[in-house]
Amino acid sequence: MNLDKIKKTSWYRQQTEGTPYFIYWPCRGCVEWFKNKEQIYWFCNLEEARAYLDKDLIRKLAEEYLEKEKENPGNLQELFVDWLKDIREIDNELFNLIDTKGLPTLADQELLVVNKKLAQQTFQMWQKFFMDIYDVDAEGLIERELVNTGINLSTEEKNTLMLQISPLAHQREERDLLKIVKLIKIIPGASNTFLYISGPDNLHRLKLYPEIERALEDHQKNYFWIRNSWAHTGVITVFNFVEVTKQILFGSRDIDKELEKLTNFIEDLKKQKKEIADKYKMSEWLRQLFDFFGLLALWRDERKVEMQKLNHYLEQVGREIGKRSGLDWNEIKVCNPLLIMGIPVDKKLIEEQSSFFRDNLILCWDGEKVVKLSKEESMAVEQTIESTIQTAVTEIRGMIACPGKIKGTVVVINKKEEFTKMKEGMVLVTNMTRPEFVPLLKKAIAIVTDEGGITSHAAVIARELKIPCIIGTQVATKMLKDGDKVLVNADHGVVVVLE
Secondary structure, three states: OOHHHHHOOOEEEEEEEOOHHHHHHHHHHHHHHOOOOOOEEEEEOOOEEEEEEEHHHHHHHHHHHHHHHHHOOOHHHHHHHHHHHHHHHHHHHHHHHHHHHOHHHOOHHHHHHHHHHHHHHHHHOOOOOOHHHHOOOHHHHHHHHHHHHOOOOOHHHHHHHHOOOOOOHHHHHHHHHHHHHHHHHHOOOHHHHHHOOOOHHHHHHHHHOHHHHHHHHHHHHHHOOOOOOOOOOOOOOHHHHHHHHHHHHOOOOOHHHHHHHHHOHHHHHHHHHHHHHHHOOOOHHHHHHHHHHHHHHHHHHHHHHHHHHHHHHHHHHHHHHHHHHOOOHHHHOOOOHHHOOOOOOOHHHHHHHHHHHHOOEEEEEOOOOEEEOOHHHHHHHHHHHHHHHHHHOOOEEOEEEEOOEEEEEEEEOOOHHHHHHOOOOOEEEEOOOOHHHHHHHOOOOEEEEOOOOOOOHHHHHHHHHOOOEEEOOOOHHHHOOOOOEEEEEOOOOEEEEOO
């Protein structure tokens, strides 16, 4: 730990609400991906996780991987395919085992083995590639290539070329639900029946329409996890989806147009990208470059999907371990899951782990292994880095994810408990957006984040919704407060507080 060097470093901060049972091993995985690199710190406590990354280092790594792609076209695709095989295939085996056997039927040792494997998967999923290295200067890397080729793209053209190569999870869920809505509309009497489903006890009415009932049950099995996060999980029920279905059925949305757009997403996007590339007579490398960033955006979303599913099953296993130990989830979730070696769980372990994470520990690489800094060292590193970040920033400025100018009222939201603050037509200010933020984003007139790059969740969703978005300000949540009147000038990447 060299505080003088830390003071001279330009830092990039990532931050998320999180609970140790879910996020400790992903933090460890990130540190190990950066092994042998200095100036990488991961902060983790009972309620959140933070990464402090040396901007110069991650810029260098971003350039290195881009050069690998140039020398070996499809390098990123190969990494992605390997990731799917090593992570998703193994995850699905574990999920199917749990769903098929049922946790109560597992012997204590079997339950502990499943818990260990799930926790190890949360670590492994960060070992292939850390795409967040492109958060700091992806736009600069793209602009450099465009300047070298003498091409001047409009913002809209650039955004189109950067779009993910296939629909994201929330788009797939929306598409599949719209298909169910269309099915309901064409079956005589079905729409009216939904008016009488006012609670879970009324779901028996669906039995009048077996095809609709089956479609909703399948939808629930496919997407029950879609609002999970690093801090919270919850099962979206059939009734929850029925409620959303009713809003669409009796709302003013153009269902046919929306469904057609989502169904033809891949084909239409390929056509649009080709037309732009052909218009400017782009080289194969430049086309490949935009495909690279489109794949990054998709991979980032698929990583979130695995996180959402893994955390669901981790919590179910943790709850079962707690039940057999006479403990509730709030006691179990403060633990590093790999330290749970027996059932019943010793209450001394709970106390030790709670104290361990309460100390705001910082993880880093000491040249040979991941180490935890002492409480005093962690406080010194955190305070020094945060001070360095604040000193370096004199205005709320970031990267343009989606252009536009708009005036509005700020709402600052970083935790699920704060979601109820969001009202239609507000400017959403947050550390970072995640899948559970999608309903909030649809209400926002603009988005401003502390973190993220042009392939981040906020950037991708903003481009989809076509609302002004500024990302990577690092300070928006610190400098803005609920009720502030602001001008979000996403044409120039700046937020101005109005008198």
